[in-house]
Amino acid sequence: xxxxxxxxxxxxxxxxxxxxxxxxxxxxxxxxxxxxxxxxxxxxxxxxxxxxxxxxxxxxxxxxxxxxxxxxxxxxxxxxxxxxxxxxxxxxxxxxxxxxxxxxxxxxxxxxxxxxxxxxxxxxxxxxxxxxxxxxxxxxxxxxxxxxxxxxxxxxxxxxxxxxxxxxxxxxxxxxxxxxxxxxxxxxxxxxxxxxxxxxxxxxxxxxxxxxxxxxxxxxxxxxxxxxxxxxxxxxxxxxxxxxxxxxxxxxxxxxxxxxxxxxxxxxxxxxxxxxxxxxxxxxxxxxxxxxxxxxxxxxxxxxxxxxxxxxxxxxxxxxxxxx
Amino acid sequence: xxxxxxxxxxxxxxxxxxxxxxxxxxxxxxxxxxxxxxxxxxxxxxxxxxxxxxxxxxxxxxxxxxxxxxxxxxxxxxxxxxxxxxxxxxxxxxxxxxxxxxxxxxxxxxxxxxxxxxxxxxxxxxxxxxxxxxxxxxxxxxxxxxx
Numbered sequence: 001x002x003x004x005x006x007x008x009x010x011x012x013x014x015x016x017x018x019x020x021x022x023x024x025x026x027x028x029x030x031x032x033x034x035x036x037x038x039x040x041x042x043x044x045x046x047x048x049x050x051x052x053x054x055x056x057x058x059x060x061x062x063x064x065x066x067x068x069x070x071x072x073x074x075x076x077x078x079x080x081x082x083x084x085x086x087x088x089x090x091x092x093x094x095x096x097x098x099x100x101x102x103x104x105x106x107x108x109x110x111x112x113x114x115x116x117x118x119x120x121x122x123x124x125x126x127x128x129x130x131x132x133x134x135x136x137x138x139x140x141x142x143x144x145x146x147x148x149x150x151x152x153x154x155x156x157x158x159x160x161x162x163x164x165x166x167x168x169x170x171x172x173x174x175x176x177x178x179x180x181x182x183x184x185x186x187x188x189x190x191x192x193x194x195x196x197x198x199x200x201x202x203x204x205x206x207x208x209x210x211x212x213x214x215x216x217x218x219x220x221x222x223x224x225x226x227x228x229x230x231x232x233x234x235x236x237x238x239x240x241x242x243x244x245x246x247x248x249x250x251x252x253x254x255x256x257x258x259x260x261x262x263x264x265x266x267x268x269x270x271x272x273x274x275x276x277x278x279x280x281x282x283x284x285x286x287x288x289x290x291x292x293x294x295x296x297x298x299x300x301x302x303x304x305x306x307x308x309x310x311x312x313x314x315x316x317x318x319x320x321x322x323x324x
Numbered sequence: 325x326x327x328x329x330x331x332x333x334x335x336x337x338x339x340x341x342x343x344x345x346x347x348x349x350x351x352x353x354x355x356x357x358x359x360x361x362x363x364x365x366x367x368x369x370x371x372x373x374x375x376x377x378x379x380x381x382x383x384x385x386x387x388x389x390x391x392x393x394x395x396x397x398x399x400x401x402x403x404x405x406x407x408x409x410x411x412x413x414x415x416x417x418x419x420x421x422x423x424x425x426x427x428x429x430x431x432x433x434x435x436x437x438x439x440x441x442x443x444x445x446x447x448x449x450x451x452x453x454x455x456x457x458x459x460x461x462x463x464x465x466x467x468x469x470x471x
Contacts, residue, residue: 236462243454271454275461 001091002083009074011086011094012319016070017062018097024058025201025208032211039214044221045186051215052191055208059198068303070319073312087324099203108196115254119151122159129165133174136181140165146248148241148260150180153189163248168241175238176245176260178227183258185226188219192256217266223258224274239274242267347374351382352391352405352412360404362397 003011035054039047125142139159141147147161158180160173168176183189195215201207228234245260246267253259261267305311344352354369355361361369367379383403386392391412394401407415 232465236458236465239454239461240458243451243458247451268450268454271457275457 001086001088003086004083005078005081008078008084008086008323009071011090012074012323013066013070014095014097014101015090015093015322016097016319017066018093018100020065021058021062021097021100021199022201024061025199028054028058029201029207029211032208032214036211036214039218044218044225048215048218048222051211051218052195055195055211055215056198068306069311069315072307073315074319076312077316085324087322090323096203100199100201103203104197104199108193111196111255112193115151115256118254118257119157119159122147122151126159131174131177133170134177134181136177138165138177143251145251146245147251147253148176148180148245149253149257150183150189150259151254151257153193153256156184156189158184161251164245167244167248169237171233171237172241172244175227175234176241178234179223179238179260180258182223182226183219186219186222188223188258189256191219192258196255219258220266220270221273224270228274235274239271242271242274347378347382348386351379351386352409355392355403355405356409360402362400362402364400366403 032051032054035051039050042050122139122141127140127142129138129140130136131138136158139157141159141161143161144163145161146164147159148164149159150156151159158177160176164176165173195212198208224238228238242260250259250261350370351366354366358365358369363376363380363383366383367374367376370379383392383394383401387394387403391406392403393406394403396402
């Protein structure tokens with residue numbers, strides 16, 4: 001197939017993205033069970049962060065490599081501005097690259113649409129209440145279902161159905177609200193959107209489903225820990241709220257919302273954890289700064305290396321071979 | 325899940341007779357609600373501007389799929405559903421099951437996990453047990469505070 005200058009660049013970008021993402025994605029997929037097991041030795045918050053990074057890394061690294069290596073090397077070193085033949089394998093990889101990106105975009109758009117519709121339904125006839133203990137604003141939805149959830153990505157709102165609002169004691173309600181606030185502070189709904197946007201290894205496959213489920217489980221545990229803060233009374237109140245809401249059945253929750261009962265099959269484990277809760281002291285803030293500094297230093301080093309003439313030349317030679 | 329469902333229901337081979345397109349489904353809904361109707365009556369009830377011939381072709385297709393029966397009155401056909409809504413839903417569910425259970429292991433596991441999610445119901449005995457543990461823990465805490 002003969003393609004002009006700009007179309008060749010687009011084709012190369014998608015093809016390179018597909019190959020790099022496939023290679024890194026396969027490595028992430030293979031290491032997911034080990035990472036999930038390793039997470040058991042860490043705090044839930046760290047484990048959730050590790051699994052989230054593992055899921056996002058293939059897409060981020062592949063996109064960064066395409067942006068920092070493929071595009072500059074092509075723009076600087078490709079002399080032929082006229083039409084040039086592109087091989088079958090390169091075209092096939094580009095189509096697959098386009099397909100995985102389109103698939104993830106459609107999936108994210110669908111999830112956003114379902115979540116927005118659900119939020120709209122929740123707000124219809126709802127009442128805004130301020131929690132006296134925590135000061136959090138709660139949307140009390142006019143429904144007999146058993147819903148306690150955090151909906152929305154930019155300014156998330158805690159939504160509780162009237163049935164649950166009436167059934168929980170004030171301690172239990174405070175604990176449930178704090179749990180949802182912990183999700184809000186960690187931007188979990190936004191992370192759910194990023195997970196939906198992250199492409200799969202092949203179009204229409206769901207290879208990372210198990211990894212995403214493990215992330216959701218650790219996120220629930222982390223939100224539990226953050227909301228109770230090692231206080232036995234609050235742990236008991238949250239455990240009690242979990243069981244009480246579970247007894248009322250579970251309402252369907254949209255894909256980009258966090259609910260009190262996100263990981264349904266883990267109820268028993270969550271309650272057991274809460275009953276044995278101990279004060280956990282974490283130095284997360286300090287660790288965050290160290291992690292961000294190290295990541296920035298590595299990224300700067302990689303970028304400086306990538307922009308060296310020799311690197312760009314080598315990449316260009318590789319791309320020339322690949323395109324034919 | 326949506327991807328799998330779509331691929332199953334969009335099949336047009338003989339094994340998946342219960343698979344219907346969006347328009348076919350809307351036409352069936354009209355007939356289940358209204359009962360026996362002419363092409364013009366169905367077209368009027370569909371709630372969107374569609375050509376008479378489009379509705380006629382759709383009804384004819386449903387008739388050939390054995391989902392409708394028809395009789396001639398004067399010069400026009402009157403169509404009526406041959407299967408009830410319940411029967412059709414059951415047939416659709418049967419096909420879905422057969423497709424998943426005959427498929428590879430990940431598909432079967434996916435089906436089971438979806439059911440667990442959809443049911444969203446907890447074992448009462450488990451909830452009783454957990455509640456008992458919470459009660460015991462609460463008493464223990466109160467005892468400790470009393471000392």
